[in-house]
Amino acid sequence: MNLKPLGDRLVIKKIEAQEKTKSGIVLPNSAQEQPQISEILALGDGITSDDKKKDTIKVGDKVIASKFSGTEVKLDGEEYTIIKLNDVLAIVE
Template sequence: MNLKPLGDRLVIKKVEVEEKTKSGIVLPSTAKEQPSMAEVLAIGSEITDDEKKKDTIKVGDKVIFSKYAGTEIKVDNEELTILKLSDILAVVE
């Protein structure tokens, strides 16, 4: 993937989370809401160059983001999302 975000933007890939009901039925992805957890694939230079921001997030981190945030794109048959750093709600450790 050759995709470099500009400014304070990030490129993320949503993480699929398999969900089961209490009775053990596996819910398909079409029957549930889109996940709001993702993995960071690339970070814009404005974030990496800023002394305060560069330690908050790094490539490979799992993050939780706002539900309707970002722009969805398709690159090399992968569905990715480009969003601003301010749309990231938390980093999962």
């Protein structure tokens, strides 16, 4: 991936939702919920150069972001979302 966010933005990729329920029922794509958890793939310079921000969040973290935030981008057949750091609601541990 050659996508480098600027300022206090970051690049995330949604983690695929489960295709089966706990009881083993396979769900079609239309019945699946959109994934809410994403993985951080890249951080902008505004985050990496700020001591407080860079200690809070890093590449590889799994996060929950606002549902309708960011800009969706397709690059090399993959879908990514570029969001502002303020749109991150929580880090999943």
